[in-house]
Amino acid sequence: MPTTVPALVAASAGASFERSTIQRRDVGAHDVQIDIAFAGICHSDIHQAREEWGKAIFPMVPGHEIAGVVTEVGSEVTKHKVGDRVGIGCFVDSCRECENCLAGEEQFCVKGNVPTYNGREYTGEETYGGYSKQIVANENYVLSIPEGIALDEAAPLLCAGITTYSPLKHWGTGPGTKVAVVGMGGLGHMAVKIAHAMGAEVTVISQTLSKQEDGLKLGADHYYASSDPSTFDELKSSFDLIINTISADMDIDAYARTLRLNGTMVFVGLPENPQSFRAGSLIMGRRSLAGSNIGGIRETQEMLDFCAEHHIGAEIETISADQVDEAYERVVASKVRYRFVIDTATI
Numbered sequence: 001m002p003t004t005v006p007a008l009v010a011a012s013a014g015a016s017f018e019r020s021t022i023q024r025r026d027v028g029a030h031d032v033q034i035d036i037a038f039a040g041i042c043h044s045d046i047h048q049a050r051e052e053w054g055k056a057i058f059p060m061v062p063g064h065e066i067a068g069v070v071t072e073v074g075s076e077v078t079k080h081k082v083g084d085r086v087g088i089g090c091f092v093d094s095c096r097e098c099e100n101c102l103a104g105e106e107q108f109c110v111k112g113n114v115p116t117y118n119g120r121e122y123t124g125e126e127t128y129g130g131y132s133k134q135i136v137a138n139e140n141y142v143l144s145i146p147e148g149i150a151l152d153e154a155a156p157l158l159c160a161g162i163t164t165y166s167p168l169k170h171w172g173t174g175p176g177t178k179v180a181v182v183g184m185g186g187l188g189h190m191a192v193k194i195a196h197a198m199g200a201e202v203t204v205i206s207q208t209l210s211k212q213e214d215g216l217k218l219g220a221d222h223y224y225a226s227s228d229p230s231t232f233d234e235l236k237s238s239f240d241l242i243i244n245t246i247s248a249d250m251d252i253d254a255y256a257r258t259l260r261l262n263g264t265m266v267f268v269g270l271p272e273n274p275q276s277f278r279a280g281s282l283i284m285g286r287r288s289l290a291g292s293n294i295g296g297i298r299e300t301q302e303m304l305d306f307c308a309e310h311h312i313g314a315e316i317e318t319i320s321a322d323q324v325d326e327a328y329e330r331v332v333a334s335k336v337r338y339r340f341v342i343d344t345a346t347i
């Protein structure tokens with residue numbers, strides 16, 4: 001028998017969240033049942049709950065930054081046991097046989113992976129995310145949260161953490177490299193912490209200097225305002241890598257020119273509008289523009305272990321189920337420092 005589980009539900013696009021219930025499937029042989037303790041609020045939750053990214057599935061229970069404790073395991077489960085601290089990120093299954101899945105890059109599953117919410121299992125059933133008290137998922141898509149990170153501070157790592165860790169790692173961040181983080185929000189503050197822990201020299205470029213003190217405290221070495229016209233002249237040919245977390249229209253040429261020879265600017269934010277740039281900004285310096293999307297399961301575990309080792313969690317503001325609508329407004333207005341986490345005990 002499926003289990004009835006309390007959840008925060010948006011009945012339709014843009015609707016406010018109401019306490020309701022959803023059905024979770026039986027714990028299958030390879031499944032893990034998790035009591036969710038905390039669920040982070042990612043900006044993409046808002047885009048989907050408001051149906052800003054195309055047709056969405058309602059009723060919707062968002063949430064793909066999930067941290068909790070295992071309460072039951074199926075008969076064949078070997079990776080997790082009852083009482084383990086675990087997490088779930090942006091997807092709960094993938095085809096397991098395409099070249100990307102076999103390479104451990106399930107986020108790029110050719111068949112399309114199964115999103116944690118606003119998606120469908122391969123059987124056709126809708127998926128529901130972390131704004132709920134319990135979830136059931138295949139053990140291979142469940143991460144271990146090491147001792148050393150509190151569950152509330154760990155939850156945002158499952159999206160914001162891996163979204164920034166993966167490109168930092170892929171493009172060789174380490175001692176001697178210079179990294180710029182554009183935007184100082186949920187993603188940006190994680191990029192600063194992780195790049196600093198990897199040993200890079202870190203520069204934040206934010207709209208204003210209002211978060212400068214935080215940025216320097218979290219590990220940035222330098223902090224610039226993009227609204228200051230002298231910033232881009234000063235930073236010409238400075239960086240090996242730019243992690244661009246903003247999702248607004250931007251002057252790509254101005255940022256590209258801050259890259260050193262062979263430098264790369266990686267998009268992890270998703271602007272609504274098409275963006276343009278001059279080829280010359282790339283040609284002069286053999287620069288690259290690139291994109292990156294979360295990370296595979298193996299790399300997500302590596303990120304959690306790295307964060308535990310370096311005592312890195314997200315900077316969070318914990319809220320109750322009643323505050324989610326208000327929290328959405330504050331995320332949209334960039335008025336959160338730096339991630340909201342829902343205490344699911346309040347659902």
Ligand SMILES: [Zn+2]
Nearest residue numbers: 042044159160
């Ligand atoms: Zn996310």
Ligand SMILES: [Zn+2]
Nearest residue numbers: 095098101109
């Ligand atoms: Zn696949």
